[in-house]
Structures are given as C-alpha cells and as structure tokens.
Amino acid sequence: MNRVIAIFTKESFLVPVAAIILGLLTGAVAMLAGGFNPIQAYASLVEKVFGSSYNFGETIRQITPLIFTGLSVAFAFRTGLFNIGAEGQFIIGMIASTAVGISFDLPAYIHAPLAVIAGALAGGLWGAIAGWLKAARGVNEVITTIMLNWIALYFANYVVKAFYLQEGQQRSEMIKDSASISFAWLSQMFDSARLHWGTLLAILAAVFFYILLWKTKSGFELRAVGLNPHASEYAGMNVNRNVVNAMFVGGMFAGIGGACEILGVFHYQSIMAAQPGYGFDGIAVALIGGNTPLGVILGAILFGMLTFGAAGMKFGAGVPVELIRVVISSVIFFVAAHGIVKFFIKPLLQKKEGGN
C-alpha cells in the first residue's frame, strides 16, 4: 500500500497532474469571464468524447498523430535536444506518403508499407537536417527546427500545387486505394469513424521507443549524450553522430504520424494555409508525459480527448472551441514553470516527507 502511495506522491506524477488541474481551472476561469458555465462545458466535452461510437472512434483518430509527434519530441529530448520541428517533420511525412500514394501502382501489401516508410524516411531526414546543423555547425536546433517547419509547409504546398493538384480544388488528387491504411472493419464497428492501422503503429512506435532507448547500447549512448555530452565524449562516444541519429529517429516518428494522417484519414493532401498543429501539440504531449513512452500515450489521450471534445463544449455550453487551446497552453505553461506548480502541491510533498 505504501508503494502505491509512493507512486502517487512522486513528483514526476504529481507535477503533471497538478498542471492539468491548474490548466482546467484556468480554462474554467476564462469561461466564467466569458459568461459560460464551466461545469456544463466540461461535462459536454466528456459527453462528446464518449457519447457515441462514432465520436469515440474519431477521438482515437485524433489521439493517434499526437502519440507520434509526442514520441518525436520526447525522443529528441532524451538526447538533450529540443525538437520544435515535429510539425515540419510531420508535414514532410505527409507529402512524401502522398507522393508515393499517388505516383505508384502497386499491390496493397507493398504500396501501403512503402508509403509509410517513405513518410518515415522523409520525416527522419528532415529532422536530421537540424541534427546535422547542430552537430557540424553548432547551430541551436530550436531556431533551425522553427525555420524548417515553415520551409516544410511551403515546400509541401508547392509540391501539391506543382505535381499532384486535383483540378479546381485546393488539394491533391486522391491516393490510390492500394496505399490506404484505413481499417474498414474497425471503422464499421465505430459507425464509419476514420480509424486506421496507424493507431497500432503508434503503439508499436512507443514500444520501439522504449526498447531502443532502454534496452540497447545505442539507446544508452543517446541517453548518455542527453544527460551529459561532455562525459559521453570523454567516454568515447561520438556526440555529434548521436545528435544526428536522435533527430533522425525523432523525425521518423513524426514522419510516420504525417503519413498515417494521409494514408489512413484524408487520402489526399490539402494546400495548407497554416501549420496543422500536431507537432506543436506533440510538445505538450511530450512534456506532460515526462518524455517517457507510456507518458506520451497518456498525454496524447488527454490532449486528443480535449481537442476532439471541444466541439462538444461548443454544442453543449456555447463555449468557442478555441477555449481548449487556452487550457492546453496553460498546461504546458504550468509544466514548464513547475516551480509554480510545486508551490501549489507543497502540502502533498511535505506530507510524504513527514510520513517517512
């Protein structure tokens, strides 16, 4: 019993939970200020998510890309890198899989995996650019990944316009059916919610994340570089190579996420006026999940539910959907400034110390 209590009073558990609660409270204050009923709003959010099998399926669809981008940010973080670029890697994964999905005519068992792999490699290479710039030229990866996000956005739009445009529309042609990873049978079970094999891939990716980092030698190196690059260098590890590798693997996660959005959900790529936002949400997911694979999955579930359920708040309580961005950003803020959170949960932590 004491061990259970120990888990729940651990800082790595308490801080995110407190941050989530504070975030929801901030949202409630914003709703009160806007003349809405926060309790009714949050209730309709939950109702939206669990209300029908279609909505529940669509929530799963919403969660899936967040797992990928969350893993992307978390993986780089473990090697001491801040990957703001999951957004761009995601977009590059989208466009690569779109290109493969439209251009080739192959049997489904080759075409779909090929399109996913194309997304993975393209996202990985996009991430590796930032990794290489850091390793070879010492450029801060935060700035380069921000810049690469915008380059990715315009590049993808250009490729769609120049090569794959569906006449008269602001989107590409449809990918070939053989490249689709939609899960028809499961989709039917959820009232034709857009479910796809990508969700399974996301969970496998989380397992891969765990095994690679904690069960292999290269994972040990990656983590060592993250904890102390100087000591790792002294121990004979190649810090620069690890930096590039970490950004490649991180980019791969995001790239697969982008590929799955195209191959499993939309089956075409739109010309985007703005960033789709999955990469940025991934930062929130990784932070709240403490950069662990299980944490990322839980974080993705939370933010996926909030994002999808926001439409319910609009319907049930008249609250504009943007409110959920206020909640999510407050959660990120409180996780970042955990000093503020610790101030709120101090009594809990002290009780633990007293109990020992």
Add this chain to the structure above:
Amino acid sequence: MDWGVIIGNLIHDTIVFSTALIFAALGGMYSERSGVVNIALEGMMVIGAFTGAVFTFFAQDSFGSLAPWIGLVGACIAGALFATPHAVASITFKADQVVSGVALNFLATGLSVYLTKIIFNGAGQTTTLQQVFSKWHIPVLSDIPILGHAIFEGYPTSYIAFALVALSWYLLFKTSFGLRLRAVGEHPRAADTVGINVKRMRYTAVMISGALAAMGGATIALTTTSNFSHNTVSGQGFIALAALIFGKWHPAGAMGAALFFGVAQAIKSLVQIFGLTKYVPTEVIFMLPYILTILVLAGVVGRSSAPAALGKVYDTGSR
C-alpha cells in the same frame, strides 16, 4: 508601367510589410539581449493585433481618427502584460524559456480568437474597422517623383518603427541602461557583482519586448488588414525572430533584415502582377527568409552569434 514607378511601388510596399517585422524584431532584441529567449514573438504579435483591433473598434465611434492611436497604445500595454507570465516563468521560476514561449504562442491564438468570438457574437474575426491608420503625405517631400511615393507616403507606424530603431540603438549602445542590459545578457554574474539587479533588468527587457512585438501586431491589423482574425499574423512573429538573428541581434541589422524580408513579400505581389508565378513559385518566396536564416546560422553567409548567456537561467546562488 514604367520601371521608376514599379520600383517606387516596390519600395513603398516593402516598407509597409516590414514595419510590423521591425517592431517585433526590436522587441525580440531587448529580451534576447538580456538573456531571455523569446520565441513567443508570434504570440505577442497576435495579442497586439487583437487588442489593437478591439481597442480601435470600441474607440472609433467616440474618438474618430484618433481611435487607431488608442488601439496602438492599448496593444502596447496588453503586450507588456501578456509578456509578464513569460518573465515570471523564465526568470523567477527558472522554467525552460523555450517551453514557456511555446505555451505563450499557443495561448495567444487560443485566447484572442476565444475573446473575439465572445465580443463579436461568435464571429471568428472582428468586424472591419472604420478607423485605421491612413497614410501620411509628408508635405514637399512626397512630391518628389518616385522617391516621394516610395518613402514619404507611408503609414505613421512605419515612421515610428524607424524612429524606434534609432532610439533602440542609442539606448543599447550609448546609455548606461543599454550597457547594463547587454551585460546581463552576456555575463550576468559579473553584472550582479557590480550591483546590477539582473532579475529586474530581465523583467524590464521581457516586458519591453512584449510591448514592441504587440505594437507590430497592431500595425498589421490597423494598416493592412483592417480587422483581426486568426490568420492576421500567421507566422510573421517567426519571420521577425529570423530577422533578429539574421540581423545579428543589432537594431540596425534587425531593421535591415526586416526590410529584406519585406522585399520578399512585396516582390510576391509584383510577381503576381507580371504573371511570373510560373517561373518563381510564390512558395519559394515565402520560404526565403527561413532558408536564409538557416544559412546565416550555419555560417554560410556570415556568422551570427547570440548573446552569451542567452537562455541560461541566472541563479544568484550558483557559481
């Protein structure tokens, strides 16, 4: 069209597009020179565009043409307030400055559109403003052929931006405040030792940063778009950040970079007029600022190095 007129128009448009970038890049400069990373410029601009538009909207009936000025001042104050959580988190609570910036960017778009919908009965953008800044025709000078239209028929905000560049240069390099600001960003411990209040300097810098970036955002709403919507700013905060780095954290450099990126936007409309989009895709022009910034950072086109203590938390107790 004759080439003189075309170039005149190009310069004119460049200045219009660059103004917001100059404000925001200068804002970023104060924060980063003091050692606090500011990737929240985008969010601060969004808040500025929003408050600028809303203040103007409510002021326009009673104050007429004075309304946009009220909007600009309102944005300035709102920006400073909005920057405060970033300062509190990254200076007092020693939070990761990048994460805190990401959070503010998120918050800005969410909060501003949320409030817009509440104020304007569910509409995603403010109603079109009746009163926005109109262009000044500077007497005599604006009569000069070509150059007159290019430079002396601009929005008042553009002239304010250029004046702020000069002022910032003076402040940064010719006053004790500037010396202290730079000292805090380069070597906070040494600054602390000689009696400079590091935390107070950084708080001031971050709040100035928010005020200026917000003025930049307000400029967009009150000159080019005449309203606020979720895509009023759309990435210009990040271009401003790029301009700051491209301009090597120097006011004149940042202005030069902002003007250069402004040309890119002005050329875009020129390219469309001449039907050159076939040869030069607009996307390539959009990408240009970001690609150039990466090249500069990589040392391909000159070297750009950040203030030494940028992003480092200053802890009075540590050595």
